[in-house]
Structure formats: structure tokens, C-alpha cells
Amino acid sequence: MDAGAVTFPRKKTRQIMVGNVPVGGDAPITVQSMTITKTADHEATLQQIYALAAAGADIVRCTCNEPAAAEGLARIVPRSPVPIVADIHHQYRRALEALEAGVHCLRLNPGNIRKPEHIKAVAQEAKDRNVPIRIGVNGGSLHPDLYKKYGGRVTPEAMVESALTEIRYFEEVDFDLIKISVKASSVPLMIEAYRQLSEQVDYPLHLGVTEAGPPPAGIVKATAGIATLLAEGIGDTIRYSLTSDPVDEAKLGRQLLEAFGLRERKNVDLIACPSCGRAEIDVFKVAQDAMHAFADKKIPLQVAVMGCVVNGPGEARDADIGIAAGNKRGHLFVKGNNVAVVPEAEMVSTLVEWAEFINEHGIDAAVKRAEASAPAARKAAEEDRLRNLNDLGEDANNSEQTVALIRKDRAKASGPRQRGAVGFGRVSLGMGRVGSREMVGHAAVRLVRFGCGRPLRLPDR
Numbered sequence: 238m239d240a241g242a243v244t245f246p247r248k249k250t251r252q253i254m255v256g257n258v259p260v261g262g263d264a265p266i267t268v269q270s271m272t273i274t275k276t277a278d279h280e281a282t283l284q285q286i287y288a289l290a291a292a293g294a295d296i297v298r299c300t301c302n303e304p305a306a307a308e309g310l311a312r313i314v315p316r317s318p319v320p321i322v323a324d325i326h327h328q329y330r331r332a333l334e335a336l337e338a339g340v341h342c343l344r345l346n347p348g349n350i351r352k353p354e355h356i357k358a359v360a361q362e363a364k365d366r367n368v369p370i371r372i373g374v375n376g377g378s379l380h381p382d383l384y385k386k387y388g389g390r391v392t393p394e395a396m397v398e399s400a401l402t403e404i405r406y407f408e409e410v411d412f413d414l415i416k417i418s419v420k421a422s423s424v425p426l427m428i429e430a431y432r433q434l435s436e437q438v439d440y441p442l443h444l445g446v447t448e449a450g451p452p453p454a455g456i457v458k459a460t461a462g463i464a465t466l467l468a469e470g471i472g473d474t475i476r477y478s479l480t481s482d483p484v485d486e487a488k489l490g491r492q493l494l495e496a497f498g499l500r501e502r503k504n505v506d507l508i509a510c511p512s513c514g515r516a517e518i519d520v521f522k523v524a525q526d527a528m529h530a531f532a533d534k535k536i537p538l539q540v541a542v543m544g545c546v547v548n549g550p551g552e553a554r555d556a557d558i559g560i561a562a563g564n565k566r567g568h569l570f571v572k573g574n575n576v577a578v579v580p581e582a583e584m585v586s587t588l589v590e591w592a593e594f595i596n597e598h599g600i601d602a603a604v605k606r607a608e609a610s611a612p613a614a615r616k617a618a619e620e621d622r623l624r625n626l627n628d629l630g631e632d633a634n635n636s637e638q639t640v641a642l643i644r645k646d647r648a649k650a651s652g653p654r655q656r657g658a659v660g661f662g663r664v665s666l667g668m669g670r671v672g673s674r675e676m677v678g679h680a681a682v683r684l685v686r687f688g689c690g691r692p693l694r695l696p697d698r
């Protein structure tokens with residue numbers, strides 16, 4: 238399905254400018270990441286900023302935790318390809334110095350800079366320079382008074398109150414170039430905090446799950462929190478906070494927005510079938526090889542790797558281009574139509590070469606290019622399809638055998654009730670006389686025969 242066909246109505250927010258990048262309003266949702274170099278080491282930091290920008294970051298944050306970092310910012314800002322946000326820790330003077338260095342935005346944590354006169358001094362200076370500030374509330378560093386007020390716990394209400402208090406200080410000096418984040422490492426907590434905040438303000442919101450941790454669990458947490466809110470129309474800019482190379486953060490942020498259809502695709506969208514008893518290649522390996530081969534190529538196409546020619550071209554007919562395995566050959570197809578046949582060893586290189594061709598010349602040109610080879614490709618695909626069906630039959634996954642087994646077990650179980658019978662939805666499997674612990678193990682073994690013949694895991698009890 239075309240991602241553009243389904244949209245999530247976005248909550249209207251005010252728009253601010255972070256350097257030359259609009260955030261909020263009807264501006265595209267932006268991706269942020271943060272350098273992990275010492276900001277004082279401006280050459281190393283700039284190198285990382287360039288890598289982040291190339292990976293999809295629209296805005297990059299650098300820490301400004303010491304006087305040397307502020308000096309580093311003065312050297313970084315003029316050479317940076319993207320706007321720079323200075324992350325201020327406990328010293329409001331660093332915020333003033335970062336403004337002097339020319340940064341495009343500040344991030345203040347209300348839990349760390351607490352004196353109203355300091356907050357207002359920074360806001361006044363930012364206002365004079367027309368530089369926005371992110372109010373970056375963090376569940377882990379709330380103001381002690383708020384902890385007390387909310388019973389010694391971090392609650393969504395406490396986080397929202399922290400942000401609203403900071404806004405009031407800013408409004409006292411008539412400063413409204415604000416964006417806000419209310420991050421927490423707990424996904425449900427941050428989701429609820431953002432929901433409540435979004436009900437109360439129309440400032441742009443910066444989404445993130447703080448300290449999400451290393452991949453893959455960190456990616457799951459960050460995606461769960463950010464994606465849930467995006468689907469509700471909340472959020473104007475996002476950051477994955479991972480214990481990982483920040484380049485991964487930028488790539489993931491970009492990929493998430495592309496997956497939602499919220500940003501134009503820049504890189505390949507690689508899809509692959511889950512593989513099954515009919516597969517004629519190691520789909521996982523070929524898909525991995527293809528991912529590496531496309532790597533950072535800027536080819537905004539959907540590309541498919543399919544395990545068999547019986548169903549592959551049809552199942553992936555919406556992909557711009559794809560390849561399916563059959564009889565030690567790769568069957569290349571464009572929009573579901575077979576266009577060429579290549580040896581299996583050349584599947585990935587052929588896929589990349591044709592994708593580059595389509596990217597440069599378009600689908601119609603690819604169809605024209607295939608005029609000579611398409612008839613033979615169709616014939617070869619049909620031969621290999623029939624050969625696969627002949628070798629593996631109509632039921633390559635032994636589904637019918639499993640269905641018969643289920644029916645047999647069901648018939649057995651519908652007799653006098655046996656100890657050990659276990660139900661999975663509407664299916665009951667007779668297990669004979671087994672204890673409750675073995676029951677799950679037995680069920681798992683039998684369930685292996687379902688679906689595509691791949692083991693299904695039951696959760697640990």
C-alpha cells in the first residue's frame with residue numbers, strides 16, 4: 238500500500254526556526270541526534286556532525302558542559318552543515334556563552350538550572366538573539382520539590398508541571414521561541430506525559446525515550462514511544478537516545494519517519510519474504526547481503542528479496558524492483574513483471590545495478606530496457622515455478638498434514654476430558670498424560686508445524 242494513502246492528522250503547533258530548519262506547524266518532522274565527542278575537540282565533533290547529517294539528522298546537539306566546550310561551539314557552528322543545539326547542564330553561564338558562540342538553539346533542563354533569575358537571564362539573551370530554547374524535562378532529574386509534591390514519584394503530571402513552570406519564567410520575559418520535551422526511560426510514562434502536555438500547549442514537541450539503552454532493546458523502546466505518539470499526531474521533531482553510535486540514531490530516526498510516510502524516502506526500503514518450506518535460497522542471508530550492498534546508496538525505491546519464484550513476484554508486486562530465487566537462478570522483476578534471469582550468485586549485484594538504473598532513468602526506461610530479455614525471463618520463471626511446484630507440491634509447508642493432526646487431536650480431546658489438554662485459541666491439542674509444565678513444551682513442538690514451518694516460540698513462564 239502506498240504510505241502516502243494513509244495519513245495521521247497532526248496536532249497543529251506553532252512553528253519556530255532552529256537555524257534554517259523549521260520545527261512545528263506544517264514543517265516536516267525533523268530528526269535529531271547528539272554528538273558524543275568532546276565539544277572542545279571541534280575537529281572530531283565536526284567530523285561526527287557531518288556523519289550525522291549524512292545519515293539523516295536535520296539538527297545536531299552538542300554538549301556545552303565546560304568553558305572549552307563553548308569555545309569549541311564557536312569553531313563548530315560556522316562550519317556545521319546543520320543547525321547546532323547546545324545542551325546546557327548545570328551552569329547558566331554556559332548557555333550565555335553558547336549563545337555568544339552562535340548556536341541555533343539551546344536545551345535547558347529545568348531540573349538542573351533552577352534559579353528563576355538565571356532562567357530568565359538566558360531567555361532574555363536568547364530572545365535578543367532570536368534563538369529558540371528547548372525545555373528538556375527529564376523524568377530522571379525532576380526538581381526535588383516536584384518529587385515531593387507528587388509523593389516521591391515521577392508522574393506524567395509532575396513532568397508536565399515542570400515544563401509549564403519553565404514556560405511561565407520564559408513568558409515573564411516575553412519569550413516564546415520554545416519547544417519542549419518530557420522524556421523518560423519508561424515508555425508508558427513518556428507517552429502519557431507527552432499526551433498531557435500536548436493537550437495544554439501548542440509549542441512544538443521534541444519526542445524521545447531517554448536512556449533507551451543499547452540495541453536492539455533500546456530501539457524497540459524508543460520506537461514504541463515515538464511511534465505511538467506520531468500515530469496520534471503528536472510530535473514535531475524526534476531523537477532516538479541509544480547507547481550506540483549516534484549515526485545509528487540518525488538513521489533510525491529517518492527510517493521511522495520514512496516508514497510513517499512523514500518524510501520522503503531517501504534510501505532503499507528493503508522488504509523480504511519471511512521464507513518458508515518453498516524457499517530456494519537462504520532468504521535471510523541474501524536479504525542481509527542486499528542490505529549491505531545498498532548500504533548508504535541514496536536510492537529511494539522499494540526493493541524485494543523473495544525466496545521463491547512461485548509466489549515471490551506476485552507477493553512483492555508493489556515493490557519497484559525485486560528478485561526471487563528459483564532453480565539456482567535469480568528471477569528479476571520490475572513491478573511484478575519478470576524482466577531478466579541471472580545466476581544465483583549474481584542476484585544481489587543485479588538487484589543493485591537495476592535499482593541504480595531505475596533510480597536514474599525511471600521505471601518506464603527499465604521496462605524498455607527489458608524488452609529484449611523479458612520474454613525469456615517470463616519463460617524461465619514459469620519453468621522454475623512449475624519445477625518448484627512439481628518438486629514440493631502445492632503444500633510445501635505441510636500445512637494440510639498439520640491441519641489433519643489438529644483435527645485428529647481435536648477429535649480425541651472432544652472425547653472424555655483428558656488431563657493435559659491445552660487450548661490455543663480455538664484449537665485444542667491432545668497431549669496425553671503430561672504435567673502442566675511439559676504441556677507448553679509439547680505444544681511448542683507441535684506448533685512448529687504451523688505456518689511457514691518455522692519454529693514458533695512460546696513465552697517463558
Ligand code: SF4
Pocket residue numbers: 510511512513514515516517543544545546547548549552
Ligand atoms: S512462498 Fe512466499 S514466503 Fe515462501 S519462499 Fe516463496 S515468497 Fe517466500
